[in-house]
Amino acid sequence: MFFMGLIINNLSGGYAGNNVLRNISFEVPAGKIVALIGLNGAGKSTTIKHIIGERLPYTGSITLDGVDITKDPTDFKNQLAYIPEQPILYDELTLEEHLHLMLASHHLDNAAHWKRAMELLGFFHLEDKLHWLPVNLSKGMRQKIMIVAAFMLDRDLIIIDEPFIGLDSPSQRDLIHLIKEQKEAGRSVLVTTHLLSAAKHFVDDFVVLQDGKIEFIGSPVEMAESHGLTMDTLDNFFDIARGDRDDL
Numbered sequence: 001m002f003f004m005g006l007i008i009n010n011l012s013g014g015y016a017g018n019n020v021l022r023n024i025s026f027e028v029p030a031g032k033i034v035a036l037i038g039l040n041g042a043g044k045s046t047t048i049k050h051i052i053g054e055r056l057p058y059t060g061s062i063t064l065d066g067v068d069i070t071k072d073p074t075d076f077k078n079q080l081a082y083i084p085e086q087p088i089l090y091d092e093l094t095l096e097e098h099l100h101l102m103l104a105s106h107h108l109d110n111a112a113h114w115k116r117a118m119e120l121l122g123f124f125h126l127e128d129k130l131h132w133l134p135v136n137l138s139k140g141m142r143q144k145i146m147i148v149a150a151f152m153l154d155r156d157l158i159i160i161d162e163p164f165i166g167l168d169s170p171s172q173r174d175l176i177h178l179i180k181e182q183k184e185a186g187r188s189v190l191v192t193t194h195l196l197s198a199a200k201h202f203v204d205d206f207v208v209l210q211d212g213k214i215e216f217i218g219s220p221v222e223m224a225e226s227h228g229l230t231m232d233t234l235d236n237f238f239d240i241a242r243g244d245r246d247d248l
């Protein structure tokens with residue numbers, strides 16, 4: 001039996017001439033929500049680029065439900081859904097056409113998945129906008145379409161880059177509800193965020209990156225305790241990381 005979930009093992013990687021990640025290891029087990037956090041330039045996006053296969057590991061391995069990204073890249077990618085920070089939509093396709101295209105490209109354009117897509121659209125109050133083009137949609141609406149498109153695929157791993165940017169507070173709560181549903185369904189969820197005040201309430205573990213290395217892995221309570229903070233003051237975590245402790 002394979003380990004169910006994502007395992008990053010001793011990963012080193014980055015860009016030509018710029019080795020950003022240095023032997024990082026962490027897990028996102030099935031049924032867990034993990035937040036990858038760190039200051040600007042710590043290596044979060046670079047880590048995500050490696051997990052979605054945009055960059056290849058220099059050393060180390062990345063496996064999802066026992067499938068190695070280097071050995072079986074297609075099988076690996078077929079188990080994950082990724083929501084980028086910036087929505088990527090085609091100007092000339094309606095919302096409905098986007099969803100059909102996305103499902104068809106994953107060989108899932110059937111009644112069951114379409115029903116799921118409609119449920120998710122309804123959840124975000126977008127069900128009456130099926131014929132709209134991206135140009136007619138607000139930034140937050142475009143972000144919600146990316147969320148719907150990822151969640152309708154029912155993948156084992158969902159990666160969300162900065163989930164809360166551009167969403168109003170009710171929509172942030174709606175997204176957290178959907179993320180928790182994925183956890184309850186036994187999926188792995190990996191988010192990157194700078195919003196610790198929101199993340200500390202729903203993540204199982206924080207993985208803290210600092211200069212391309214793992215600085216800490218643990219629950220929000222463990223992270224607070226090990227850095228001399230409480231759950232109430234955890235939002236100041238990055239002030240400590242930056243050396244602004246006196247400001248607390």
Ligand SMILES: Nc1ncnc2c1ncn2[C@@H]1O[C@H](COP(=O)(O)OP(=O)(O)OP(=O)(O)O)[C@@H](O)[C@H]1O
Nearest residue numbers: 015016018020038039040041042043044045046047
């Ligand atoms: N395309 C690239 N080519 C070379 N170096 C890059 C490239 N993209 C990022 N870097 C470098 O990699 C390091 C990590 O950047 P990364 O984007 O992973 O950080 P991050 O933690 O996601 O930061 P932020 O919070 O600002 O999004 C930085 O030193 C950055 O300059």
